[in-house]
Amino acid sequence: DIQMxxxxxxxxxxxxxxxxxxxxxxxxxxxxxxxxQHKPGQAPxxxxxxxxxxxxxxxxxxxxxxxxxxxxxxxxxxxxxxFATYYCQQATSFPLTFGQGxxxxx
Amino acid sequence: EVQVVxxxxxxxxxxxxxxxxxxxxxxxxxxxxxxxxxxxxxxxxEWVGFIRSKPYGGTTEYAASVKGRFxxxxxxxxxxxxxxxxxxxxxxxxxxxCSRSLHGGYPSDYWGQGTLxxxxx
Numbered sequence: 001d002i003q004m005x006x007x008x009x010x011x012x013x014x015x016x017x018x019x020x021x022x023x024x025x026x027x028x029x030x031x032x033x034x035x036x037q038h039k040p041g042q043a044p045x046x047x048x049x050x051x052x053x054x055x056x057x058x059x060x061x062x063x064x065x066x067x068x069x070x071x072x073x074x075x076x077x078x079x080x081x082x083f084a085t086y087y088c089q090q091a092t093s094f095p096l097t098f099g100q101g102x103x104x105x106x
Numbered sequence: 107e108v109q110v111v112x113x114x115x116x117x118x119x120x121x122x123x124x125x126x127x128x129x130x131x132x133x134x135x136x137x138x139x140x141x142x143x144x145x146x147x148x149x150x151x152e153w154v155g156f157i158r159s160k161p162y163g164g165t166t167e168y169a170a171s172v173k174g175r176f177x178x179x180x181x182x183x184x185x186x187x188x189x190x191x192x193x194x195x196x197x198x199x200x201x202x203x204c205s206r207s208l209h210g211g212y213p214s215d216y217w218g219q220g221t222l223x224x225x226x227x
Contacts, residue, residue, distance in 0.1 A: 089151075089153075100150050
């Protein structure tokens with residue numbers, strides 16, 4: 001199985017800040033990488049797929065980059081609704097695997 | 107409007123069975139893969155398995171932890187996907203989510219709200 005490792009596990013930030021989350025894969029996943037946002041009690045939400053393609057309706061404050069084994073999710077100008085847990089997911093081979101999550105806190 | 111609604115969770119004893127349902131609307135179920143995920147308490151998201159769309163054979167893939175115990179199926183006439191869970195274990199306790207996926211089961215663009223399954227004696 002491909003192991004996905006996110007860092008940091010948690011990050012504290014303020015409204016208006018910019019934060020970056022890193023996701024590393026145990027082997028090459030090309031750009032078969034998605035990012036999801038998950039808030040307690042809600043359905044997860046697709047933010048980015050193909051490592052850098054913004055899902056329709058997602059604000060342009062969110063951006064993704066990377067290929068191979070190292071990826072980043074950047075959120076500019078943090079808004080109150082951005083405080084959640086973020087997961088990366090690889091889709092190059094089964095089982096599809098997630099990183100352990102990064103909790104974004106105020 | 108695409109909608110995905112998950113239901114069927116509850117409290118069940120170890121070794122017993124439970125079937126979860128995923129009611130869909132706003133798209134043609136046979137044309138999209140459907141994927142199940144779960145989130146155990148205090149842990150992160152886990153991929154459970156998915157079923158390919160009928161044009162791609164309607165075959166399934168499962169995580170090793172559930173293979174042989176869980177089965178994903180579709181009732182296209184009703185627009186419902188199912189997750190049949192047999193021989194349940196305490197470690198299957200989680201909120202279960204179904205989702206519509208794109209080709210190959212990735213990415214999952216529409217998710218249900220989740221249903222809690224608690225396996226306990």
